Amino acid sequence: MNEIKTAQTAVEEKDYTTLNLGPTHPATHGIFQNIVKMDGEIIVDAVPTIGYIHRAFEKIAERRPFYQITPLTDRLNYCSSPINNMGWHMTVEKLAGIEIPKRVQYMRVVIMELARIADHIVCNSVIGVDTGALSGFLYVFQQREHIYEIYEEICGARLTTNVGRIGGLERDFSPKCIDKIEYFLKTFPAVLKEFESLLMRNRIFMDRTIGVGAITAERALNYGFTGPNLRATGVDYDVRAMNPYSGYEDFDFVVPVGTSGDTYDRFMVREQEMWESLSIIRQAMDKIKQMPEKVFHADVPEFYLPPKEEVYNNMEALIYHFKIVMGEVEVPKGEVYHSVEGGNGELGFYLVSDGGRSPYRLHFRRPCFIYYQAYTEMIKGAMLSDAILTLSSLNVIAGELDA
Amino acid sequence: MEDTLLHTIHDKLKSKFGEDIISAEQAYDFPVYTVSKKKIIEIISFLYNEEELGFRFLTTMCGIQFPDNKGGEFCIMYQLHNMPKNWRIRLKVYTPANDMEYPTLTGIFSTANWMEREAFDFYGFIFKGHPNLIRILNMEDMTYHPMRKEYPLEDGTREDKNDTMFGR
Numbered sequence: 001m002n003e004i005k006t007a008q009t010a011v012e013e014k015d016y017t018t019l020n021l022g023p024t025h026p027a028t029h030g031i032f033q034n035i036v037k038m039d040g041e042i043i044v045d046a047v048p049t050i051g052y053i054h055r056a057f058e059k060i061a062e063r064r065p066f067y068q069i070t071p072l073t074d075r076l077n078y079c080s081s082p083i084n085n086m087g088w089h090m091t092v093e094k095l096a097g098i099e100i101p102k103r104v105q106y107m108r109v110v111i112m113e114l115a116r117i118a119d120h121i122v123c124n125s126v127i128g129v130d131t132g133a134l135s136g137f138l139y140v141f142q143q144r145e146h147i148y149e150i151y152e153e154i155c156g157a158r159l160t161t162n163v164g165r166i167g168g169l170e171r172d173f174s175p176k177c178i179d180k181i182e183y184f185l186k187t188f189p190a191v192l193k194e195f196e197s198l199l200m201r202n203r204i205f206m207d208r209t210i211g212v213g214a215i216t217a218e219r220a221l222n223y224g225f226t227g228p229n230l231r232a233t234g235v236d237y238d239v240r241a242m243n244p245y246s247g248y249e250d251f252d253f254v255v256p257v258g259t260s261g262d263t264y265d266r267f268m269v270r271e272q273e274m275w276e277s278l279s280i281i282r283q284a285m286d287k288i289k290q291m292p293e294k295v296f297h298a299d300v301p302e303f304y305l306p307p308k309e310e311v312y313n314n315m316e317a318l319i320y321h322f323k324i325v326m327g328e329v330e331v332p333k334g335e336v337y338h339s340v341e342g343g344n345g346e347l348g349f350y351l352v353s354d355g356g357r358s359p360y361r362l363h364f365r366r367p368c369f370i371y372y373q374a375y376t377e378m379i380k381g382a383m384l385s386d387a388i389l390t391l392s393s394l395n396v397i398a399g400e401l402d403a
Numbered sequence: 404m405e406d407t408l409l410h411t412i413h414d415k416l417k418s419k420f421g422e423d424i425i426s427a428e429q430a431y432d433f434p435v436y437t438v439s440k441k442k443i444i445e446i447i448s449f450l451y452n453e454e455e456l457g458f459r460f461l462t463t464m465c466g467i468q469f470p471d472n473k474g475g476e477f478c479i480m481y482q483l484h485n486m487p488k489n490w491r492i493r494l495k496v497y498t499p500a501n502d503m504e505y506p507t508l509t510g511i512f513s514t515a516n517w518m519e520r521e522a523f524d525f526y527g528f529i530f531k532g533h534p535n536l537i538r539i540l541n542m543e544d545m546t547y548h549p550m551r552k553e554y555p556l557e558d559g560t561r562e563d564k565n566d567t568m569f570g571r
Contacts, residue, residue, distance in 0.1 A: 050540065051540040051541065051542075054541065056549065059550055060556060062556065063556045219513075221459060221486075222514065224512070235486070237486055242486075242489050335435075336430070337493070339462075346462070348482075350463065350465065350480070352467060361467045363480075369517065370514055370517070372517075373513070373514065373516055374513070402540060
């Protein structure tokens with residue numbers, strides 16, 4: 001009988017299960033498809049497919065004036081869009097040689113660090129959800145709401161913020177906004193502490209995360225890891241510390257690192273980074289208070305839109321307004337790369353300008369896109385449930401992955 | 404300091420590869436070297452292995468097209484990083500439009516895998532020796548490479564929008 005296999009042949013022609021994980025599955029937190037080959041519950045191989053929400057941002061950017069590209073960057077890593085916006089403004093400012101006043105730089109730092117906290121809150125609480133702890137997630141999302149209310153005070157938007165302008169910010173921090181930031185700084189530490197006490201020394205959480213989805217520092221560097229995922233392996237690379245931008249050199253902060261590069265270390269690095277971000281926001285708010293008020297943009301009339309009353313009453317302002325809106329501003333020729341420490345790694349903008357109204361070529365260095373290719377290697381030999389956990393702890397954001 | 408970095412690396416490369424290093428310039432905070440295509444793998448592995456250089460991190464790479472630059476219509480830009488010393492450099496490799504073949508970097512950097520697939524997808528670069536050179540972001544049955552300049556972003560047959568007043 002051919003159908004009855006001996007024990008020996010059964011091992012040789014082992015039956016693997018092919019499982020289609022995604023593209024739309026609640027456990028994958030976004031549109032990721034992985035076709036996994038499984039031996040029982042152990043993953044033998046995986047083939048990721050990406051591009052489900054590819055929107056051709058790099059192509060679209062070649063037709064748009066510089067100030068209209070900011071909304072595109074919103075939609076990269078939409079968990080921390082202010083960092084993307086600021087990164088883009090700074091790229092154009094570097095190209096055009098615009099000097100930003102210190103106060104504006106610190107205001108940007110406040111916004112970027114709030115965004116980092118919001119990003120890490122999402123990622124870390126979702127790691128909790130994937131291990132079965134839903135309450136922490138619901139608890140810290142209240143704090144994320146506070147951050148979004150601060151965004152609303154600063155720019156009027158919440159998720160895709162489009163905050164700031166080339167040359168500064170669109171408006172000063174209002175007294176209400178400063179109150180909200182102070183309130184957040186006062187209440188968040190207690191909440192974060194409680195969130196940590198829910199998970200950090202929780203036996204179930206530790207058993208589920210320690211040693212899961214680990215990667216060595218060598219492999220991580222070879223795979224182009226940056227951000228918390230790289231720091232969890234023990235490499236202290238942080239763009240804020242290594243190539244400071246927007247006045248980060250004036251702040252006192254620690255770059256936390258892990259040792260084993262597993263899910264638990266990634267969680268811990270993000271946790272610690274939130275404390276560092278809080279301290280940076282405090283330092284920045286103190287510095288802002290000691291500076292002359294009402295400075296919220298650089299004096300660059302050719303890039304920064306004049307106030308409306310000026311436009312109606314002043315010829316020069318009207319001309320600049322027209323030129324900016326029509327994208328007729330002169331920019332230098334050249335190529336420039338600027339990177340910022342995004343929520344999940346080094347977010348870079350490579351901009352080639354031919355002096356025209358829009359970039360000649362714009363390339364986004366998207367940290368997710370670069371490190372997600374290591375996912376296959378990280379989950380080989382792991383259980384399926386650990387693969388889900390590894391995915392959420394990598395903080396892969398579909399919008400950034402597919403650009 | 405940045406200028407000296409440009410010259411230090413240029414001297415090292417020049418003494419090793421001579422004519423294959425076509426030009427060197429400082430573009431904002433990056434030293435940029437234009438190198439010849441046939442030696443690109445040797446140059447990058449030299450930068451990777453040489454004790455004092457040690458560029459062990461591929462930050463990013465992408466394709467660019469210059470249709471008016473005859474004989475070098477396409478270009479690939481590589482950005483390397485030496486993390487301990489915080490040196491960052493950019494290499495540019497031009498190729499004519501009729502020869503889109505490049506050697507693959509996947510043997511040195513695993514991260515080059517998807518970056519090269521993206522460059523293939525967008526511009527049609529062929530990376531010789533790449534383990535799995537298929538489209539990554541666009542759908543597989545697409546017949547063209549959309550980032551090329553000959554494909555305008557907007558539908559050229561539309562008459563309701565014209566750009567005679569605005570833009571350059």
